[in-house]
Amino acid sequence: MLRHRRPGRAQPRQAGADRRRPRRAAAQRGGGRRAPHVHAQQLRPVPAVPGAGPQPGRGPDHRHAQARGDQGRAGHRAVQQGRRAEHHAARRDQRDAAPAPRSHRGGVPAGRPDRHVRHRPAPGARARHGGGARAAPGHRGFARRRRRGRHAGGAAAARGGRRLRVEADAVGILNRRRAAPTAPAAAGPPEPVWDFPRPLGAGARQAGEPWRLPDEPAISGIAADAVRVGALTVRAASLVGPAHRCAEPAQHRQDAYRLGRDQARRHLLVAVADGMSDSSRSHLGANVAVTALIGRLRADLARGAALDAPALFLDAARQMSGMAAQQQVTENDVRAAALAAVVPVEPAADGRRLVWAAWLADVGAWVRADTGWRRLIGDDKRGLDGDVLTEFLPFHPDRVRTAQLTLERGAVLALATDGIGDGFADGAAPWFAGRWADPPHIASFVADVGYDARGLLDDRTAVVIWCDR
Numbered sequence: 001m002l003r004h005r006r007p008g009r010a011q012p013r014q015a016g017a018d019r020r021r022p023r024r025a026a027a028q029r030g031g032g033r034r035a036p037h038v039h040a041q042q043l044r045p046v047p048a049v050p051g052a053g054p055q056p057g058r059g060p061d062h063r064h065a066q067a068r069g070d071q072g073r074a075g076h077r078a079v080q081q082g083r084r085a086e087h088h089a090a091r092r093d094q095r096d097a098a099p100a101p102r103s104h105r106g107g108v109p110a111g112r113p114d115r116h117v118r119h120r121p122a123p124g125a126r127a128r129h130g131g132g133a134r135a136a137p138g139h140r141g142f143a144r145r146r147r148r149g150r151h152a153g154g155a156a157a158a159r160g161g162r163r164l165r166v167e168a169d170a171v172g173i174l175n176r177r178r179a180a181p182t183a184p185a186a187a188g189p190p191e192p193v194w195d196f197p198r199p200l201g202a203g204a205r206q207a208g209e210p211w212r213l214p215d216e217p218a219i220s221g222i223a224a225d226a227v228r229v230g231a232l233t234v235r236a237a238s239l240v241g242p243a244h245r246c247a248e249p250a251q252h253r254q255d256a257y258r259l260g261r262d263q264a265r266r267h268l269l270v271a272v273a274d275g276m277s278d279s280s281r282s283h284l285g286a287n288v289a290v291t292a293l294i295g296r297l298r299a300d301l302a303r304g305a306a307l308d309a310p311a312l313f314l315d316a317a318r319q320m321s322g323m324a325a326q327q328q329v330t331e332n333d334v335r336a337a338a339l340a341a342v343v344p345v346e347p348a349a350d351g352r353r354l355v356w357a358a359w360l361a362d363v364g365a366w367v368r369a370d371t372g373w374r375r376l377i378g379d380d381k382r383g384l385d386g387d388v389l390t391e392f393l394p395f396h397p398d399r400v401r402t403a404q405l406t407l408e409r410g411a412v413l414a415l416a417t418d419g420i421g422d423g424f425a426d427g428a429a430p431w432f433a434g435r436w437a438d439p440p441h442i443a444s445f446v447a448d449v450g451y452d453a454r455g456l457l458d459d460r461t462a463v464v465i466w467c468d469r
Contacts, residue, residue, distance in 0.1 A: 195207065195208075195452060196447055196450045196451055196452040197447060197448065197451050197452065198451070198452045198453065199423070199428040199431035199432070199451055199453065200423075200426065200427060200428055200453045200454070202453075202454045203453065203454060204242050204452055204453065204454050204455070204456070204457055205454075206243060206246045206457060207242050209242075209246040210246070211240075211245045211246065211250070212245065212246060212247065212248055212249065212250040213249070213250055214249050214250050214251060214252055215249045216252075218250075218252050218253075219252060219253060219283060219287070220253070221239065221240040221245060221253055222237070222239050222240075222446065222450075223237065223238045223253075223256075223257070224236065224237040224238075224442055224445070224446050225237075225259060225442075226441075226442035226445070227259065229261060229265075229268050229345055230265075230268075230345030230346055231345060231346055231347065231467065231468050232268055232343065232345055232465055232466070232467060233439045233465070233466040233469045234259065234268070234463065234464070234465050234466075235439060235440065235442060235445040235462075235463075235464050236257055236259060236461075236462070236464075237442075237445055237449040237450075237461070237462060238253065238255045238256065238257055238449070238459070238460070238461035238462075239253070239446070239449055239459065239460055239461075240252070240253035240254075240255075241419060241456075241458045241459040241460060242452075242457045243457035243458065244457075244459060252283035253283060253459055254274065254275030254276075254277065254282045254283045254286055254336075254459050255272075255273070255274055255275065255286060255417050255419065255459040255461035256273050256275075256283070256286040256287045256289070256290045256461070257270070257271065257272045257273070257290060257461050257463055258270075258271045258290040258291060258293070258294045259294075259463070260294040260297075260298060261298075261345075262297075262298055262301040262302065263298070263301070263302045264301070264302075265345065266344065266345055266346070267301060267342050267343065267344055267345060268342075268343040268344075268345060268465070269294050269297050269298060269340075269341075269342060270341045270343065270415055270463050271289070271290040271291075271293040271294050271338065271339070271340045272290065272338070272339045272363050272415050272416065272417060272461055272463060273285075273286035273289040273290045273336045273337065273338040273339075273393075274286065274336060274337045274338075274361070274362070274363050274417040274418065274419075274459070274461070275334075275335070275336045276335040276336060276337075276389065276392065277458075279332060279333050279334060279335045280329065280333045281324070281327055281329050281334045282333070282334060282335055282336055284323060284327065284334055285320050285323070285324075285333075285334030285336045285393070285394075286336040286338075288316075288319050288320050288334070289316045289319075289320055289336050289338045289393055290338070291319075292315055292316035292319040292320075293312060293313075293338065293340045294340075296311075296312050296315045296316070297312065297340060297342060300312075301342070307356055307358075309340075309358035309400045309401075309402045310397060310398055310400055312340065312358065312400075313338070313358070313360060313393065313397035313398075313400045314398070316338065316393060316394075316397070317393050317394035317397040318394070320334050320336075320393055321334075321394050324394075331394055331395065334394065335392045335393065335394070335395070336392060336393055337359075337360055337361030337362060337363045337389060337392050337393070337417075338359070338361075338363060338393055339357065339358070339359040339360070339363040339364070339365070339377075339378075339415060340357070340358050340359070341355055341356065341357040341358075341365065341415055342355065342356040342357075343355050343407075343465060347409060347467070347468065351408070351409035351468075352406055352407060352408060352409065353406070353407040353411075353467060354404055354405070354406060354407075355405040355406075355407060355413070356402070356404060356405075357376075357377055357402065357404075357405055358400050358401065358402045358403075359377050359378060359400070359401060360391055360392065360393060360396065360397075360400050360401070361379060361389050361391055361392050362378055362379045362380075362381065362389065362417075362418050362421065363378060363415075363416070363417055363418070364376070364377055364378020364379070364415075364416065364418075364421050365378060365405065365413065365414065365415050365416075366413075366414045366416070366421075366424065367405075367407070367411055367412065367413055368411070368412035368413075368414070368433055368436065368437075369433070370433075371429075371430055371433065372424070372429035372433050373414065373429045373432065373433060375421075375424075376403070376405050377401075377403050377405070378421065380425075381418070381422070381425070407467055408467075409467065409468055410467060410468050410469070411467045412436060412437075412464065412465070412466050412467070413464070413465045413467070414436070414462055414463070414464045414465075415462070415463045415464075415465075416460070416462040416463070417458075417459065417460060417461045417462075419456070419458040419459050419460025419461065420432075420449065420460050420462045422456055422458070423451060423453060423456055423460075426453070426455075426456065428451065428453065432448065435448050436448070436464055438466070438469065439466050439469055445464075449461070449462050
């Protein structure tokens with residue numbers, strides 16, 4: 001069917017107009033709607049040139065379409081420039097983030113990508129400017145993008161292109177400034193096994209063996225305290241010895257200590273006990289003894305009663321016997337040596353302190369001298385049977401002995417079991433005097449008490465008091 005052509009539409013169309021703008025070309029032919037933003041003042045006729053006859057492509061619609069096409073081409077160029085800038089930024093990011101690939105010709109200069117390797121922008125780089133995957137010319141999406149660029153206007157598209165370039169440059173700068181991932185540090189050699197100090201040079205063979213557990217539930221193998229009471233600084237520690245902790249099964253820590261103070265807070269109360277190795281429940285006996293001694297001392301000082309050593313140790317012996325009956329063992333299974341001391345928190349007017357002490361067997365007290373330690377109380381071990389005790393709790397509370405010890409200002413007093421006393425006697429006294437000249441850190445103090453020396457394998461406990469420190 002033939003369609004009648006409207007007057008004034010006989011001019012030939014520009015080449016390629018239908019291919020580039022199909023809907024606009026159809027509108028110009030009269031087969032579609034006219035664009036709603038075409039105003040009447042833009043459709044004024046152009047004066048004809050005399051003698052020139054009809055001029056193809058010079059109608060009123062042509063001027064508007066040409067102006068609009070110029071704007072669309074400018075916007076399209078701006079978008080293409082933004083895409084190219086983003087593409088180059090993505091290539092720079094790839095070059096900075098990864099080592100330059102090597103070509104089949106033997107390598108490329110440092111910092112330059114291989115021209116034989118095709119570099120593509122990031123997968124999400126093109127989605128920011130609304131295009132998604134790039135459409136080929138002739139595709140419906142390509143024509144739709146072209147129309148969108150024409151309607152947006154050249155100025156707006158140019159601003160969009162500049163914005164894309166700025167964003168691409170900013171992304172490139174951030175990627176270049178991002179720190180490269182650091183490689184994990186190489187694993188160094190394993191740390192050496194930590195050992196206790198050796199004041200006498202050679203150590204015991206058992207000290208290098210692992211610690212083990214007794215068959216029955218055990219009390220802790222290490223106990224420690226670091227306190228300050230008035231003008232007194234106290235460090236206390238008790239460790240199971242190598243002979244007891246490395247056997248299979250291991251034995252309990254048979255030493256024990258307790259710290260306390262009276263209700264008026266004017267005295268520091270200390271109790272130390274050493275269970276006998278040939279008693280199966282001596283660790284329980286030592287713990288009951290020190291608890292009973294501190295409790296009775298605190299009660300006597302609260303009443304204002306005079307300190308009575310035989311009554312004090314008799315009360316501890318009764319509690320040890322009662323515990324043995326509860327455990328269904330004999331009193332021989334809970335034997336222990338013990339010591340109790342009452343130390344004034346503040347010195348007297350002359351700067352001295354008068355310490356009350358009571359002891360049974362070889363648990364002793366030492367005061368620090370310039371080059372060692374001087375024993376104040378406790379039995380010395382002499383002869384071949386020096387380790388054999390002839391008096392202990394709960395059998396001999398009436399054999400307890402007492403003493404009044406005078407401490408000068410700045411003195412250092414040590415209350416300890418024979419695990420420390422034997423080290424003093426065997427030549428380690430100067431080493432301990434240097435280590436304990438001032439109050440050490442509690443971890444260092446625990447290591448000192450757990451010293452390693454050949455032949456000294458018993459449990460060791462020490463309560464050291466620094467006066468006016």
